[in-house]
Amino acid sequence: MFFQSHTISTCFNESRSSIGIRVWYQFTASISSLKVVWRKDQKLDQAIENDKVWRQCAKVVKEVLNEPGHVIPLRYLEKRRERLRLPIKIQTFLSRNPGLFEVYYDRIKPKTEPVKFLRVSDRLQRVLDEEERIYLENEPLIVAKLCKLLMMAKNNVVNAEKLVHVKREFGFPNDFMVNLIPKYPEYFKLIGSPGEGNSFLELVSWNPIFARSVIEQRADEESKLTGIKIRPSFNWKLPNGFLIRKEMREWIRDWMELPYISPYDDASNLDQASREMEKRTVGVFHELLSLSLYKRIPVPILGKFTEEYRFSNAFSSVFTRHSGIFYMSLKGGIKTAMLREAYKGNELIARDPLLEINDNFIELLDEGHEQREEQLKLQKQAVQNDTELVAMRNNTLNDLELTESEEFYSS
Known part of the structure; x- marks a missing residue:
């Protein structure tokens, strides 16, 4: 049958069992009413939320790619944060997303002091090259x-x-x-x-x-x-929990x-x-x-x-x-x-x-995040090692002091 009654009826039966969730309507001859x-x-909603991080990163990448030579002074990009709706500083963004850009020093004008510039990393360039192949x-x-x-x-x-x-x-x-x-x-x-x-x-x-x-x-x-x-x-399929009144259900069936x-x-x-x-x-x-x-x-x-x-x-x-x-x-x-x-x-x-x-861009971001996690893990391990080393030295010094003290009193 043209109207897929098995799908609709299943949803309606499920909806009747729900409590406190209602869809109200006004049934008249006018569709707009x-x-x-x-x-x-x-x-x-979660499907949209899942894309939020990579879309923000893509905005920053696009901003750099729109610049001549695909390079930009870091401080220029910092000034554009508000327009890009980036809630963190560019330096923080770079540390959280390694692998997107390379930082180097160059002069904005011939006689000025060198400042930090950003350019596309080799890994990001490979993703961009792959993009061309996919489009073709x-x-x-x-x-x-x-x-x-x-x-x-x-x-x-x-x-x-x-x-x-x-x-x-x-x-x-x-x-x-x-x-x-x-x-x-x-x-x-x-x-x-x-x-x-x-x-x-x-x-x-x-x-x-x-x-x-x-x-x-x-x-x-x-x-x-x-x-x-x-x-x-x-295909008409309501999510679980929707309640549709009889008159609206009949309108839907007629319309379908x-x-x-x-x-x-x-x-x-x-x-x-x-x-x-x-x-x-x-x-x-x-x-x-x-x-x-x-x-x-x-x-x-x-x-x-x-x-x-x-x-x-x-x-x-x-x-x-x-x-x-x-x-x-x-x-x-x-x-x-x-x-x-x-x-x-x-x-x-x-x-x-x-x-x-x-997908390729998201994979690059994931690799960068894994790299950052590994770096943070190594840094944490280094701090822990240093702490343990200091503790060992202190224990050794305490043992030496105790030994010297015992020797002094025994003599």
Whole structure:
């Protein structure tokens, strides 16, 4: 059946057994009036928390890489701590993360005294070189993602600056607009110049292979396995502890029974306030999150594409209204839309190939942390050895004094 009743009913039965946890609603004909109270999901929040340390380190690395020659005076970087939101001094940051940079002395001006500079370490440079290989190896994936973003957009055009702004979310190279786009004139046409604030990326040709959403691909795969035609549908699974009232449950079932509308289909004829448009909007968000590296995107970033993807001004309510599909995290004071089905606990189920870049960087950080722990352990052992040596010397001196005293009295 189009509506996956076995998943929903299981969640509802589990929800009835919970005490004191409620999801309230207002059931009217208007979609916008359907209210669902947000509830914290600690496991999905933890997924965001797990990335906090390496993302902070990546900011500092990026700051150095943006400098000419990839070098910077340490004191200059110290002055930028507030902008980088780094809560510790740069010297402390370096000691906690050995392996990222090398410290050396150089002159800022010819006749000035040498000062401390930072440059990329050999280990970090190897990670950066490996990054280039991974990007090249996954170039077809990146091209497909870009095509899909354009194919879902109104008139198949997206503001180029907005795409540059979301490059981290989707795993695009820093220079993709300059070095990648010109390599594929059969797919892309750049109107205007990037950086001028009024440039656009336009789709040149429509590839029907790219016009299959994750939902549709999943239905195709299930159809092949079972030999039965499976209708595309969303996976709806609420976390344990949610309580949904009967009327809201019925609304969800009715909405789920509506035919799936592909985010790649033309939606210009749909009424913005209709359930069908809501179906299409949920499909677009599901596809956008599926294309992202971590299957999550900050809500303010999604809001930048309101015009391109025909989102309503109150689009963020979709994430709480369809809390069996999405979760909206408030971790770090930023609303982040997450795809529930993409996670098991706080871990991603299927990993994007481009995540190898981040994995290599995290591995480098872990090696540095292990190195620091070993250094601290050696320092602690050295202090302990010195303490024991001093104690032994004191004991020896005491023994000598005692022996001399005994000899004096015995004589």
